[in-house]
Amino acid sequence: MEADDGLLVRVKPTAATLPAPGLRAVARAARDCGNGLIDLTNRANLQVRGLRHDTAGTFAATVLEHGLASADAALEEVRNVAADPLGPDDPETTFDSHAIARAIEAKLDEAQALRALPPKFGFLVDCGRTMPVPQAHADIVVRDLDGQLAIGPGGGAMLAVCRREEAPALARRLALVFLELAGPADAPPYRMRELVEKVGETAILAMAELTGRPLVSGRMDAVSVPPGNVAPGRVQPTRAAHLKLMYAPPPADSPIGRIPFAGHREGAIVAGVPRGRIDADRLAALADLSERFADATVRMTPWRALAFVPVNDDNTAAILSALADLDLITDPSDPRRHLRGPDVAPAGGAATTAETLSR
Known part of the structure; x- marks a missing residue:
């Protein structure tokens, strides 16, 4: 996408994890090929700014060399799989969210139809117990609800219980159902929450052959309901509200600082x-x-923060001091947490883009 300060390119870390050499x-590359500024998005991606047409190819080659993108451009465009940042490093987790996220990416690669x-x-x-994702927004959600893995359409009220090994294929099935029910790509609905509003989540779950399974509340306080009984879909935000959400401050309950x-x-x-x-320097x-204090990776979050895991308690003071020296936020009471994110304005200053307005 082209913005007022040049081209914008997103880097989408697999399973919320960026190895130190890749980072x-x-x-x-952001410094050499762009203007040296990088945005953290609410999709847990990096958005590198200020690239030029004559440097974009060099940047892309760097990202590919470090395994941070697919060489298949059509696949890369739809490879949008976020995960809770801790994954298997969460000592309280039941399911490895990072393994499931990687398997969903593999299913996207296998199904050519999903390029649409x-x-x-x-x-x-999101299988995090120690650090779950707060107020997450996604089109297809896989979540650990009270020790049960469940999957369903984002924007609905219910998720269907599934086994860990089923989740990637069921995610692919739900995505194919979306394409079939949504109709022509140049007309609404553009997102799953809009499809839920249009046809109801019962129709989506039924077409994905999920209504025969136990269903649980998609909210964090899971409540079991009899198979086949689905609560009506919740009212979804308008597209204008969604754009406002893109630049909103992180949720007030998003984790910051030391998480024991x-x-x-x-x-x-x-x-x-x-x-x-x-x-770029920071x-x-x-x-x-990350190499000095953690496992030589940096974990991305959807709340515009970066996580280091695991950090020994003896090193906590040192890494917090180093992060403060870099002018980052490690105190939950820091008022900068409530600042709105920078708008990503396309060239010409418009507030929306073709990517936002079309499928």
């Missing part, structure tokens, strides 16, 4: 990025910190 390479999904159509795998692991002398350190924008410094 360092992205930072270097809208560019913003997204999947979320119960029963362990280690935990996660979560650093917020003011307004969701960081420069991004590279975060790669260094």
